[in-house]
Amino acid sequence: xxxxxxxxxxxxxxxxxxxxxxxxxxxxxxxxxxxxxxxxxxxxxxxxxxxxxxxxxxxxxxxxxxxxxxxxxxxxxxxxxxxxxxxxxxxxxxxxxxxxxxxxxxxxxxxxxxxxxxxxxxxxxxxxxxxxxxxxxxxxxxxxxxxxxxxxxxxxxxxxxxxxxxxxxxxxxxxxxxxxxxxxxxxxxxxxxxxxxxxxxxxxxxxxxxxxxxxxxxxxxxxxxxxxxxxxxxxxxxxxxxxxxxxxxxxxxxxxxxxxxxxxxxxxxxxxxxxxxxxxxxxxxxxxxxxxxxxxxxxxxxxxxxxxxxxxxxxxxxxxxxxxxxxxxxxxxxxxxxxxxxxxxxxxxxxxxxxxxxxxxxxxxxxxxxxxxxxxxxxxxxxxxxxxxxxxxxxxxxxxxxxxxxxxxxxxxxxxxxxxxxxxxxxxxxxxxxxxxxxxxxxxxxxxxxxxxxxxxxxxxxxxxxxxxxxxxxxxxxxxxxxxxxxxxxxxxxxxxxxxxxxxxxxxxxxxxxxxxxxxxxxxxxxxxxxxxxxxxxxxxxxxxxxxxxxxxxxxxxxxxxxxxxxxxxxxxxxxxxxxxxxxxxxxxxxxxxxxxxxxxxxxxxxxxxxxxxxxxxxxxxxxxxxxxxxxxxxxxxxxxxxxxxxxxxxxxxxxxxxxxxxxxxxxxxxxxxxxxxxxxxxxxxxxxxxxxxxxxxxxxxxxxxxxxxxxxxxxxxxxxxxxxxxxxxxxxxxxxxxxxxxxxxxxxxxxxxxxxxxxxxxxxxxxxxxxxxxxxxxxxxxxxxxxxxxxxxxxxxxxxxxxxxxxxxxxxxxxxxxxxxxxxxxxxxxxxxxxxxxxxxxxxxxxxxxxxxxxxxxxxxxxxxxxxxxxxx
Numbered sequence: 001x002x003x004x005x006x007x008x009x010x011x012x013x014x015x016x017x018x019x020x021x022x023x024x025x026x027x028x029x030x031x032x033x034x035x036x037x038x039x040x041x042x043x044x045x046x047x048x049x050x051x052x053x054x055x056x057x058x059x060x061x062x063x064x065x066x067x068x069x070x071x072x073x074x075x076x077x078x079x080x081x082x083x084x085x086x087x088x089x090x091x092x093x094x095x096x097x098x099x100x101x102x103x104x105x106x107x108x109x110x111x112x113x114x115x116x117x118x119x120x121x122x123x124x125x126x127x128x129x130x131x132x133x134x135x136x137x138x139x140x141x142x143x144x145x146x147x148x149x150x151x152x153x154x155x156x157x158x159x160x161x162x163x164x165x166x167x168x169x170x171x172x173x174x175x176x177x178x179x180x181x182x183x184x185x186x187x188x189x190x191x192x193x194x195x196x197x198x199x200x201x202x203x204x205x206x207x208x209x210x211x212x213x214x215x216x217x218x219x220x221x222x223x224x225x226x227x228x229x230x231x232x233x234x235x236x237x238x239x240x241x242x243x244x245x246x247x248x249x250x251x252x253x254x255x256x257x258x259x260x261x262x263x264x265x266x267x268x269x270x271x272x273x274x275x276x277x278x279x280x281x282x283x284x285x286x287x288x289x290x291x292x293x294x295x296x297x298x299x300x301x302x303x304x305x306x307x308x309x310x311x312x313x314x315x316x317x318x319x320x321x322x323x324x325x326x327x328x329x330x331x332x333x334x335x336x337x338x339x340x341x342x343x344x345x346x347x348x349x350x351x352x353x354x355x356x357x358x359x360x361x362x363x364x365x366x367x368x369x370x371x372x373x374x375x376x377x378x379x380x381x382x383x384x385x386x387x388x389x390x391x392x393x394x395x396x397x398x399x400x401x402x403x404x405x406x407x408x409x410x411x412x413x414x415x416x417x418x419x420x421x422x423x424x425x426x427x428x429x430x431x432x433x434x435x436x437x438x439x440x441x442x443x444x445x446x447x448x449x450x451x452x453x454x455x456x457x458x459x460x461x462x463x464x465x466x467x468x469x470x471x472x473x474x475x476x477x478x479x480x481x482x483x484x485x486x487x488x489x490x491x492x493x494x495x496x497x498x499x500x501x502x503x504x505x506x507x508x509x510x511x512x513x514x515x516x517x518x519x520x521x522x523x524x525x526x527x528x529x530x531x532x533x534x535x536x537x538x539x540x541x542x543x544x545x546x547x548x549x550x551x552x553x554x555x556x557x558x559x560x561x562x563x564x565x566x567x568x569x570x571x572x573x574x575x576x577x578x579x580x581x582x583x584x585x586x587x588x589x590x591x592x593x594x595x596x597x598x599x600x601x602x603x604x605x606x607x608x609x610x611x612x613x614x615x616x617x618x619x620x621x622x623x624x625x626x627x628x629x630x631x632x633x634x635x636x637x638x639x640x641x642x643x644x645x646x647x648x649x650x651x652x653x654x655x656x657x658x659x660x661x662x663x664x665x666x667x668x669x670x671x672x673x674x675x676x677x678x679x680x681x682x683x684x685x686x687x688x689x690x691x692x693x694x695x696x697x698x699x700x701x702x703x704x705x706x707x708x709x710x711x712x713x714x715x716x717x718x719x720x721x722x723x724x725x726x727x728x729x730x731x732x733x734x735x736x737x738x739x740x741x742x743x744x745x746x747x748x749x750x751x752x753x754x755x756x757x758x759x760x761x762x763x764x765x766x767x768x769x770x771x772x773x774x775x776x777x778x779x780x781x782x783x784x785x786x787x788x789x790x791x792x793x794x795x796x797x798x799x800x801x802x803x804x805x806x807x808x809x810x811x812x813x814x815x816x817x818x819x820x821x822x823x824x825x826x827x828x829x830x831x832x833x834x835x836x837x838x839x840x841x842x843x844x845x846x847x848x849x850x851x852x853x854x855x856x857x858x859x860x861x862x863x864x865x866x867x868x869x870x871x872x873x874x
Contacts, residue, residue: 001064001395001475002061002063002064003042003393004423004424005063005067006042006045006063007424008522009074010038012071012074013074038111041111041114045060046393048122049391049395056121059114059118063114064476068476068496069106072520072544075544075567079543079544079567146304146308146312146342147304147305147309148182151301152190156187156190158278158299159280160276164276165275165276167270167271167277168278168296169279169281170280170296171281171283171292171296172282172301173283173285173289173299173301174284174300174302176284176462177344178303178341179301179343180283180301181256184255188200188202193251197249197251197277198250199222199244199249199251200251201221201250201253202255203218203252203253203254203255204407205258206406206462209262210502215237215238215241218241219244223838224244227597242269245270247275248273249275249276249277250278251280255281256407257281257285258283258284258288259288263291303340304341304342304345306336306340308340309335309345310332310336312342312346313331313334313338313348316349316350317356324356327356327358330358331352334348334361334365337365343463346441347386347440347441347442348364348386349441350439350440350442351364352364353439354440364385384471386441387468394433394436396422397419397425397437398437398442399468400422400478401460401465402465402472402480403418403478403499403523404465404499404527405502405527406465408527409447410446410458411456412431412455412456415434416431417590417591418547421569422523427615434455434458443460443464444459445458446458450756450757450780451731451732451779476496478498479499480499480501482501498521499523499525500524500525500528501527519543520544521542521544522542522545523545523546523548523549524542524545524548525549525550527552528553542565543567544567546568546569546588547568547570548562548565548571548573550573550574551572551595552574554597555575557577558579558580563580563582563585563586566585566587567588568589569588569591570589570591571589571594572593573593573594573595576598576600576602578605579602581605581606581607583608583611584608587613588613589611589614590613592616592618593616593618594618594620594622595620596619596620599621601622602619602620602622603622603623604623609628609635611635614637615638615639615640617640617641618640618641620643621643621664622643623644623645624647626649627649635654636656639657640660641660641661641662642660642686643664644663645664646663647663651675651678652675653677654678655679656678656679658679659681659682659683661684662685662686663686663688664687664688665687665689675700675701676701677701679705682705684709685709685710686709686712687709687714688713689711689712689713689714689715689739690713693714704728706729708731708732708733709733709734711734711735711739713737714738714739714740715739715740715741716740718745721745721751725747725748725751726751728753731755731757732756732757733758735761737761737762738763738764742765743764743765743766743788744766745765745767746769747769747774749774752774752775752778753777754777755775755777757779757780757782758780759782760783760786761782762786763786764787765786765789767790768789768793769793770795771796772795779802779804780804781802781805781806782805783808783814784809787809787810788811789811789813790811791813792814792821797821797825797833804833805821805822805836806836806838808837808838809838821833
């Protein structure tokens with residue numbers, strides 16, 4: 001991948017030149033400095049990104065190999081510099097520099113030859129280049145069911161058919177990309193379906209399924225998964241799922257089923273209580289559908305007819321606008337050649353939306369005509385066309401998606417940190433790059449945040465993921481080790497990145513990768529879960545490693561050999577151990593993530609403050625010692641710090657640019673009222689209370705910049721909510737596990753002026769008195785485990801921005817008041833409000849008698865007795 005290779009080389013050059021800038025031997029590095037011409041090469045690659053001629057492709061390979069070679073030589077030299085002891089004579093350093101310059105001689109000669117060839121190609125290209133694409137991103141949104149409205153109605157009718165009370169399995173069958181999952185998702189997210197079924201859960205199976213992951217996914221989607229449950233055996237998990245579903249009318253969606261064995265493994269989890277429960281299953285294989293549902297007819301997905309294909313293309317390209325007349329004929333030709341497959345239409349629309357010139361559309365039409373003539377692999381070629389039309393800066397971001405396993409829902413925060421560590425994007429560009437790829441329909445949106453539609457997770461369609469892995473392998477960009485990917489193992493040594501998937505451990509020994517010989521690998525990403533298999537694919541010998549991500553497996557301790565990898569920028573591991581003081585040798589470290597399931601705080605050495613490039617420091621629980629006295633900020637670049645076990649110094653004075661902070665609150669904090677005073681950029685704060693806080697919380701001044709706050713187990717009196725309500729920029733407030741306690745909450749006027757999302761999860765609150773003046777911009781209200789709440793304030797429905805009210809496992813009075821709010825708003829013509837009520841297990845709620853309640857109860861029993869007497873008489 002030429003562009004990524006040159007981009008990485010340019011960053012390496014800037015780093016080494018900056019490191020030697022004030023050195024007496026700087027002049028001897030003049031030969032290294034001549035490599036600054038890589039910026040010209042990178043510019044040429046960007047300009048030639050749409051030129052797919054064999055001449056350009058051949059030159060790109062030369063550029064890639066040249067950049068790889070140059071970077072290898074320079075970084076080996078850097079490691080030698082870093083490991084050189086102070087006692088060595090300067091002559092040793094001179095020798096190292098001279099040797100490096102000699103090794104670069106061939107590289108520089110090759111670069112000069114490449115630049116001459118670039119000039120010749122540029123001179124010949126003239127006006128023959130393809131039109132330059134606009135950098136504008138297509139609008140991001142979910143695919144509507146164009147052409148499948150009748151399918152939607154049919155599936156809903158079959159799911160909600162009250163005449164068939166026995167459990168029914170309904171298979172949706174069709175080829176990949178035809179819209180099976182999209183149809184299932186539209187059904188699953190339908191408000192009536194959510195209302196009809198007590199429990200709804202979605203699980204994606206895929207070819208490489210693991211029973212335990214399916215069980216955990218079901219429990220997570222149902223909303224009961226905890227760290228304690230995670231540790232249960234498979235049999236315990238199965239029993240738990242069965243008991244949860246027993247007696248409930250449920251809908252389970254099993255997406256992407258490839259084997260009858262899958263059904264055999266999990267079908268016993270779903271009880272048949274004759275109450276109308278349903279299982280909706282999507283598969284590409286007719287025999288799987290026959291096996292799981294021999295009595296029910298399949299729902300067979302159909303290809304779009306020409307008019308439907310054209311309508312879908314227009315919708316994705318132009319949204320609400322009409323297609324310009326000059327593009328109609330060529331556009332209809334393009335949509336026709338997509339052969340009615342929605343996936344192809346959506347991907348091609350992503351291309352066409354970027355450049356709506358007639359020349360470009362005619363170019364796409366010509367290529368489509370030739371590609372679709374080959375029925376076997378036309379989809380692959382169409383997707384390759386989509387890749388080839390990406391801007392050069394997006395290509396490495398797309399290819400990098402291949403490091404993640406099939407059907408893996410990728411946390412966007414993790415993806416951004418990896419992109420930055422790899423050098424593909426800056427922290428400021430990462431989100432824009434992702435949205436651009438989503439706008440081109442190459443990456444799918446997973447979960448979205450409630451505020452401003454922020455994307456929390458993303459994923460890839462199988463076909464697109466296979467495309468990224470194939471091209472990444474061809475470009476020597478990435479080697480993926482997986483049971484279902486058959487690349488010769490000897491080729492791994494030519495790749496810059498290695499991704500090992502969990503199923504790779506089942507491959508034959510003849511395909512094993514010898515990691516000791518892979519000393520030029522820059523990234524090692526282990527997506528497995530078993531430490532015993534990890535050592536077969538270890539990172540020993542990868543001395544130039546920049547990214548080490550193996551958080552899936554619990555290690556026995558902090559691996560000392562990590563400290564030999566002085567080029568590391570990103571570390572993500574799982575272990576419980578003290579971090580050694582020698583961590584300071586990793587002076588390039590940007591991100592340090594250590595997960596620990598023990599719940600015991602890890603210990604950081606005081607030397608951690610000597611890592612000035614560190615931006616993200618994330619632990620499950622960690623003790624961070626006070627820094628040594630300095631005149632400057634030792635961690636001035638730190639943006640994320642969590643979760644601190646305790647804090648007895650003013651963190652704001654030391655990390656002034658911190659944006660995210662997580663802490664365990666204890667009595668020590670109450671003695672530091674200015675704890676957060678210097679955090680003028682803090683946006684996200686999570687406080688986990690180790691003991692009830694109550695009045696101690698009033699001693700802390702919170703930064704006015706805060707946008708998101710999460711509180712857990714504080715048992716704070718509701719009267720102190722004013723501390724948080726007065727924050728002018730607060731948009732998200734999550735209160736978990738008795739964060740607040742007390743019978744009554746009366747907000748003050750003028751509070752929560754920017755709040756958009758409010759979660760109250762478990763409290764003893766009974767009376768909540770509020771109206772639209774208290775939460776003028778509230779969009780989403782979620783109540784969970786609010787068992788004592790008498791009602792939701794009726795005036796909440798008058799908030800103009802309110803979109804959803806969600807109630808889960810809360811009092812029936814809260815449910816009734818939410819439905820009443822919905823009815824009132826419907827009667828006033830407000831159809832935008834949605835109310836979601838999740839099933840509540842039968843519980844005995846404490847009766848709280850007042851005069852009104854006593855009268856109601858007296859009348860109820862009076863009419864009940866009267867009814868019995870009348871029945872006797874009749």
